[in-house]
Amino acid sequence: MHGKVKNIVKCDKCGRNIKINHKYKRVGDLEYRYFSCKRCGAVYVISVTDEALRQEIKKYQKIMEGLQTQIVPPEISQEAQLILQTNVQRSRELKEKYPLELKPWEK
Numbered sequence: 001m002h003g004k005v006k007n008i009v010k011c012d013k014c015g016r017n018i019k020i021n022h023k024y025k026r027v028g029d030l031e032y033r034y035f036s037c038k039r040c041g042a043v044y045v046i047s048v049t050d051e052a053l054r055q056e057i058k059k060y061q062k063i064m065e066g067l068q069t070q071i072v073p074p075e076i077s078q079e080a081q082l083i084l085q086t087n088v089q090r091s092r093e094l095k096e097k098y099p100l101e102l103k104p105w106e107k
């Protein structure tokens, strides 16, 4: 236990412990963040974003930054939660709709 445990996950396919090493791939408008298992090559997509979603994520981050430095009305905080939920949902949809296809050397 060296405080790095959170970066290790167990591969669903082969059971090997994978040290999460974030990788990045852009396909047209889509940005994928993923990591892969070095033993069996299983690929795990962390998130998929398109331009519209990235704008929404920025909007969310801006609100969250504001929340840390100033007192804002509760509506703003609620709006941020709503944006977050929408973003999570949207990312999930993109992930299902556009599965990541990798060349062997990109794994």
Ligand SMILES: [Zn+2]
Pocket: 011, 012, 013, 014, 015, 016, 037, 038, 039, 040, 041, 042
């Ligand atoms: Zn594996």
